[in-house]
Amino acid sequence: METDTIAAIATPMGEGAIGIVRVSGPDAIPIVNKLFRGKDLSRVASHTIHYGHLVDPATGETVEEVLVAVMRAPRTYTREDVVEINCHGGIVTTSRVLQLVLDHGARLAEPGEFTKRAFLNGRIDLAQAEAVIDLIRAKTDRAMAVALQQMEGRLSNLIRRLRRRIVELLAHIEVTIDYPEHDVEEVTRSLLLERCREIGAEIDRLLETARQGKILREGVATAIVGRPNVGKSSLLNALAHEARAIVTDIPGTTRDLIEEQVNVRGIPLRLIDTAGIRDTEDLVERIGVQRAQEVLQTADLVLLVLNHSEPLTATDRQLIDMTRTLNTIVVVNKADLPRRIELDEVRAAFADRPVVLTSMRTEEGLDELEDAIARQFYTGNVPAGDLTYVSNVRHIRLLREARAALNEAIAGVEAGVPVDTVAIDLKRCFDRLGEIIGETASEELIDQIFRQFCLGK
Numbered sequence: 001m002e003t004d005t006i007a008a009i010a011t012p013m014g015e016g017a018i019g020i021v022r023v024s025g026p027d028a029i030p031i032v033n034k035l036f037r038g039k040d041l042s043r044v045a046s047h048t049i050h051y052g053h054l055v056d057p058a059t060g061e062t063v064e065e066v067l068v069a070v071m072r073a074p075r076t077y078t079r080e081d082v083v084e085i086n087c088h089g090g091i092v093t094t095s096r097v098l099q100l101v102l103d104h105g106a107r108l109a110e111p112g113e114f115t116k117r118a119f120l121n122g123r124i125d126l127a128q129a130e131a132v133i134d135l136i137r138a139k140t141d142r143a144m145a146v147a148l149q150q151m152e153g154r155l156s157n158l159i160r161r162l163r164r165r166i167v168e169l170l171a172h173i174e175v176t177i178d179y180p181e182h183d184v185e186e187v188t189r190s191l192l193l194e195r196c197r198e199i200g201a202e203i204d205r206l207l208e209t210a211r212q213g214k215i216l217r218e219g220v221a222t223a224i225v226g227r228p229n230v231g232k233s234s235l236l237n238a239l240a241h242e243a244r245a246i247v248t249d250i251p252g253t254t255r256d257l258i259e260e261q262v263n264v265r266g267i268p269l270r271l272i273d274t275a276g277i278r279d280t281e282d283l284v285e286r287i288g289v290q291r292a293q294e295v296l297q298t299a300d301l302v303l304l305v306l307n308h309s310e311p312l313t314a315t316d317r318q319l320i321d322m323t324r325t326l327n328t329i330v331v332v333n334k335a336d337l338p339r340r341i342e343l344d345e346v347r348a349a350f351a352d353r354p355v356v357l358t359s360m361r362t363e364e365g366l367d368e369l370e371d372a373i374a375r376q377f378y379t380g381n382v383p384a385g386d387l388t389y390v391s392n393v394r395h396i397r398l399l400r401e402a403r404a405a406l407n408e409a410i411a412g413v414e415a416g417v418p419v420d421t422v423a424i425d426l427k428r429c430f431d432r433l434g435e436i437i438g439e440t441a442s443e444e445l446i447d448q449i450f451r452q453f454c455l456g457k
């Protein structure tokens with residue numbers, strides 16, 4: 001428990017109707033009681049609110065007309081005694097009340113210090129505290145719902161469950177080490193493999209929600225590349241399921257890039273049309289290797305459009321080379337016209353990627369294309385309505401590290417490494433997961449997280 005008492009203005013600085021000065025710590029009630037003319041706050045019941053005036057004891061001057069809420073430890077936001085002074089909103093009055101409280105024994109709180117105390121006093125864990133920031137910053141209903149779930153401990157409970165399972169495994173390994181008969185060791189190995197895979201699958205599922213969450217928030221950056229006239233604009237209109245304005249009418253942020261939002265099977269795509277890749281000019285010269293690479297490298301998905309009714313050109317082949325190692329779907333358009341394209345060459349270049357024949361004229365192949373797009377982003381193992389989405393970059397990093405440690409443990413078991421060595425990897429996995437909820441977090445990290453909060457929170 002902290003021994004000092006902190007205070008801060010908890011409401012926005014400005015023309016609010018009410019301004020709240022929040023005080024927390026062992027002296028919260030005596031400090032405010034000294035300044036309060038009304039009921040004796042040291043005798044009132046917890047979670048009650050009282051009308052009165054704040055008086056400066058030095059001068060006897062009445063400073064404010066207030067309502068004071070008294071909440072006694074431990075059932076409070078910080079788990080300490082908390083007093084909230086409700087002032088007439090306004091910078092001057094509220095600041096004056098804060099100053100008075102500071103003059104009589106409280107210290108100005110650091111940003112996030114109230115929530116930090118809630119964490120240090122064990123009311124919430126680190127992931128829950130971080131969710132408070134996410135909640136304040138949420139910009140969509142969905143983001144808010146996810147943050148609220150995390151604040152109530154949904155993610156934390158999942159992480160705790162995983163850690164408990166790892167502890168059980170570590171206990172098993174202990175037994176094996178203590179009683180090193182061969183059959184015990186064998187049982188432990190197969191059990192280890194099975195459990196590690198289960199835990200790994202669970203971590204993968206959480207990481208998958210992170211990927212999908214990012215997609216839902218930001219959309220899939222999709223680059224459409226292809227020579228002129230292959231049907232890029234027609235493809236965009238088809239994916240939008242409506243005749244949009246000609247894409248080239250909308251200026252992009254960069255001179256020859258056009259961006260358009262469409263929705264494919266509920267997946268938001270940000271289509272980026274890299275118009276103007278000409279046959280007659282050298283591709284490299286036309287848009288510059290770097291620019292082309294930039295667009296392609298930052299894309300989550302590439303739609304390479306080729307013309308079914310013409311043989312491949314040098315530009316087509318350059319584009320194939322640039323996109324074959326990326327997350328590309330090949331759209332061989334104008335399939336209603338006779339085939340002149342070297343389809344085998346295309347299929348060979350994209351051996352493990354979808355190659356879809358389409359006609360924007362007859363809409364042939366459009367369903368198949370949408371399926372191919374949806375398959376890239378829905379693996380189907382995140383149940384709809386499950387709001388245990390991971391979105392915090394710190395959590396994602398730790399989950400990845402935990403997964404990597406687990407992979408090493410699995411590889412160790414498979415390679416017949418002694419189980420006490422495997423235990424080291426498992427322990428690392430356990431620690432990384434622990435960092436998410438703050439069980440094994442450093443003081444420095446904790447400080448850094450709470451500094452992101454606003455004053456008074």
Ligand SMILES: Nc1nc2c(c(=O)[nH]1)N(C=O)[C@@H](CNc1ccc(C(=O)N[C@@H](CCC(=O)O)C(=O)O)cc1)CN2
Nearest residue numbers: 010020022047069071074075076077078079084123457
């Ligand atoms: N005036 C005011 N409004 C506020 C807050 C506040 O601190 N003051 N909050 C924050 O900024 C939020 C509410 N969050 C809170 C979360 C937990 C507890 C709390 O006292 N928890 C106790 C259980 C209390 C009970 O069940 O009676 C506990 O968990 O022990 C209070 C507020 C939003 N509105």
Ligand SMILES: Nc1nc2c(ncn2[C@@H]2O[C@H](COP(=O)(O)OP(=O)(O)OP(=O)(O)O)[C@@H](O)[C@H]2O)c(=O)[nH]1
Nearest residue numbers: 227228229230231232233234333334335359360361
């Ligand atoms: N037969 C046939 N014609 C098509 C098909 N898709 C598009 N076209 C036609 O091909 C022409 C070019 O289509 P666009 O969609 O404008 O092609 P684009 O790739 O956007 O062309 P640029 O903007 O010049 O790069 C238009 O006349 C379309 O009607 C198709 O599947 N079959």
Ligand SMILES: [Mg+2]
Nearest residue numbers: 232233234248
């Ligand atoms: Mg076009």
